[in-house]
Amino acid sequence: MSTWLEHLGLFARAPDARPLSEIAADIDAELEFHVEESARELSARGMSWEDAHAEALRRFGDYGRIRRECARTQMGERIVMQRIQVVLTSVLIVAVGLLLWSNHEARAAMNAERAASTALLARVEAQLQSQFGGRAPIGDEAQRRGAPPSTSSTPVEPGEYVGADGTKMSLDSAATSWLASFAERNESWRHGLDVANRLAKLPGTQGVEILTPIYSSLATPHREQLFKPFVFDGGHPLAVEVLALGMRDDTTSVRERAALYLETYAFRNLLYGDGAAEEWLAEWRDRPVADVLRANATAWAREYGNVIASYRQIPSASADTWLAVVDHVRPENFARAGVDLGAILREHGVDRATDEQFEELTPSERRHAEIVRSWCRSK
Amino acid sequence: MPNDDVDLPPGALELLVLKVLTRGPMHGYAIVRAIQERGAEPLRIEEGTLYPALHRMERRDLVTSEWGTSESNRKAKFYRLTPTGRAALREQESAWRRVSEAVGRVLGAPKTKEA
Numbered sequence: 407m408s409t410w411l412e413h414l415g416l417f418a419r420a421p422d423a424r425p426l427s428e429i430a431a432d433i434d435a436e437l438e439f440h441v442e443e444s445a446r447e448l449s450a451r452g453m454s455w456e457d458a459h460a461e462a463l464r465r466f467g468d469y470g471r472i473r474r475e476c477a478r479t480q481m482g483e484r485i486v487m488q489r490i491q492v493v494l495t496s497v498l499i500v501a502v503g504l505l506l507w508s509n510h511e512a513r514a515a516m517n518a519e520r521a522a523s524t525a526l527l528a529r530v531e532a533q534l535q536s537q538f539g540g541r542a543p544i545g546d547e548a549q550r551r552g553a554p555p556s557t558s559s560t561p562v563e564p565g566e567y568v569g570a571d572g573t574k575m576s577l578d579s580a581a582t583s584w585l586a587s588f589a590e591r592n593e594s595w596r597h598g599l600d601v602a603n604r605l606a607k608l609p610g611t612q613g614v615e616i617l618t619p620i621y622s623s624l625a626t627p628h629r630e631q632l633f634k635p636f637v638f639d640g641g642h643p644l645a646v647e648v649l650a651l652g653m654r655d656d657t658t659s660v661r662e663r664a665a666l667y668l669e670t671y672a673f674r675n676l677l678y679g680d681g682a683a684e685e686w687l688a689e690w691r692d693r694p695v696a697d698v699l700r701a702n703a704t705a706w707a708r709e710y711g712n713v714i715a716s717y718r719q720i721p722s723a724s725a726d727t728w729l730a731v732v733d734h735v736r737p738e739n740f741a742r743a744g745v746d747l748g749a750i751l752r753e754h755g756v757d758r759a760t761d762e763q764f765e766e767l768t769p770s771e772r773r774h775a776e777i778v779r780s781w782c783r784s785k
Numbered sequence: 786m787p788n789d790d791v792d793l794p795p796g797a798l799e800l801l802v803l804k805v806l807t808r809g810p811m812h813g814y815a816i817v818r819a820i821q822e823r824g825a826e827p828l829r830i831e832e833g834t835l836y837p838a839l840h841r842m843e844r845r846d847l848v849t850s851e852w853g854t855s856e857s858n859r860k861a862k863f864y865r866l867t868p869t870g871r872a873a874l875r876e877q878e879s880a881w882r883r884v885s886e887a888v889g890r891v892l893g894a895p896k897t898k899e900a
Contacts, residue, residue: 432862433836435860435862436812436813436836436861436862437833437836439812439813439814439855439859439860439861439862440812440813440814440817440832440833440836442859443814443855443857443859444814444832446857465831465832466831466832466833467831467832467833467834468831468833469833472833472834472836472837475836475837476836476837476840478837479837479840479841479844480840
C-alpha cells in the first residue's frame with residue numbers, strides 16, 4: 407500500500423523541466439565521478455592507473471545498465487507524461503473527428519428527411535390534382551349542406567385558400583404549407599392541436615378541404631387531437647366529414663376518439679358493431695349537419711321513450727350503457743345548427759317518461775336522466 | 786576459495802544510505818565508503834546500484850541533491866537527508882531491528898565449530 411502511495415507521490419511531483427540531454431549529462435558526470443574517485447584511491451594504493459580504473463569499473467558493476475536505470479528514474483515520468491499527452495491528444499483528435507462525422511451524418515439525415523418531405527408533399531399535390539382536377543372542391547359541397555357563410559376577417563376569392571402562414575394560395579399549396587406546419591413538431595400533441603385549431607378557424611369549409619388530402623400524412627398524436635376544434639364550441643359544419651376520416655383511421659386510439667366525438671351526431675357509439683360506422687357514414691356523411699342532428703336525436707328520443715317506459719323489463723346494465731351516450735352529446739352543436747333539441751325530446755315524451763321513471767333509476771342513470779331533463783327544459 | 790560475501794537484502798541499501806547521511810551531506814562515492822567503513826564489508830554491494838536507489842529516494846523526497854566540489858576539488862553531486870527521509874529512517878530502522886531480532890531468535894545462538 408505504502409509503495410503504491412509512494413508511486414502516486416512520485417507522479418504527483420512536477421517532472422524535471424530540464425532538457426533530457428542535460429539530465430543525461432548530469433547522470434554521466436555523477437557516475438564518472440564515482441569511478442574516477444574509486445580508481446584514484448586504488449591507484450594511490452599502488453595499482454597502475456589502468457588496473458585501478460579497471461578494478462573501479464568492476465566494483466561499480468554494469469555501468470551501462472546502471473546508467474539506463476538512472477535515466478529511467480529521472481526521465482521516466484517525463485516519458486510517461488509525454489505518452490499521456492500523446493494518448494490525450496489522440497483521444498482529442500478522435501473525439502473531434504467523431505464530432506465532425508456525427509455532424510456530417512446529422513446533416514445527411516436532415517437532407518434525407520427534407521427530401522422525403524418533399525416527396526411526400528409532391529404526392530399530396532398529385533393527390534390534390536387527381537381529387538379536384540375535374541370536380542368542385544368540398545367547399546361548394548359544404549355550402550350545399552348548409553354551412554354558414556365565412557366569418558373570417560380574411561376575405562378569399564373562389565379558388566383561393568389560406569396557407570399556414572396566412573397568405574392566400576391555391577388549394578394544393580395551402581395543403582402543402584399546413585402539412586409542413588403540422589410536421590414542425592410531430593411528437594407534440596399540443597402543437598398538433600394548436601395547428602388544428604387554426605385550421606378549423608379558416609373561412610368557410612377551407613379547414614376540411616385542406617385537411618382531407620393531408621390527413622393520412624399527419625402524425626398519430628396530431629390525428630388524435632385534430633377532431634376537437636371541429637367538434638367543440640358548436641362544431642364545424644363539416645365535422646362529420648372530419649370524423650369520418652378518424653373512423654377509417656388504421657390506429658385504434660384515433661378511431662376511439664373519433665367515435666367518441668361522433669356520438670354528438672349519431673347519438674350512439676359506432677366503434678363497436680360490424681359495419682355500424684360505415685353504414686351510418688354512408689347514410690349521413692353527405693347530409694347537412696342540421697339534418698344529421700335532427701334525425702339522429704329524433705331516433706334516440708323515440709328509442710329512449712320506449713326504453714324508459716319499459717325500464718323494469720330491461721336489465722339495468724343495458725339501460726345504463728344505452729344512456730351513457732348522454733355524456734358525449736353536445737347541445738351547443740344543435741343550437742349552432744339551428745336545431746331545437748329540447749323540442750325534439752319533448753315532442754317524443756322524453757321529459758314525461760323521465761319524470762315518471764326517475765325514482766326507479768340507479769344513481770348513475772339518474773345523473774344521465776338529469777342531463778336529459780335539462781335538455782328538455784331548454785328552448 | 787569460498788566466497789563469504791552475502792548479497793544485500795532488499796530494502797537494506799536504502800536504510801544504510803539514510804543512516805550514513807545522518808552524518809551530513811555526501812556524494813555517492815563517500816556514501817559507499819561510509820557504508821563499508823561502518824562494518825558492511827561482508828555485504829556484497831555493487832557500488833553502481835547506489836545511484837538508481839539515490840535517484841528514486843530523491844524522487845520520493847527522502848533526500849535532496851545539489852552539485853558541489855569534492856575533497857579532490859572535483860565537481861560532485863551531494864545528497865542531503867530531508868525531514869521525510871529522517872522519518873523514514875526511524876520507521877525503517879525500527880522495523881529492521883524487530884525483523885532482525887525475530888529472525889535471530891528463531892535461528893538461535895550460532896554454532897561453534899567442534900574441535
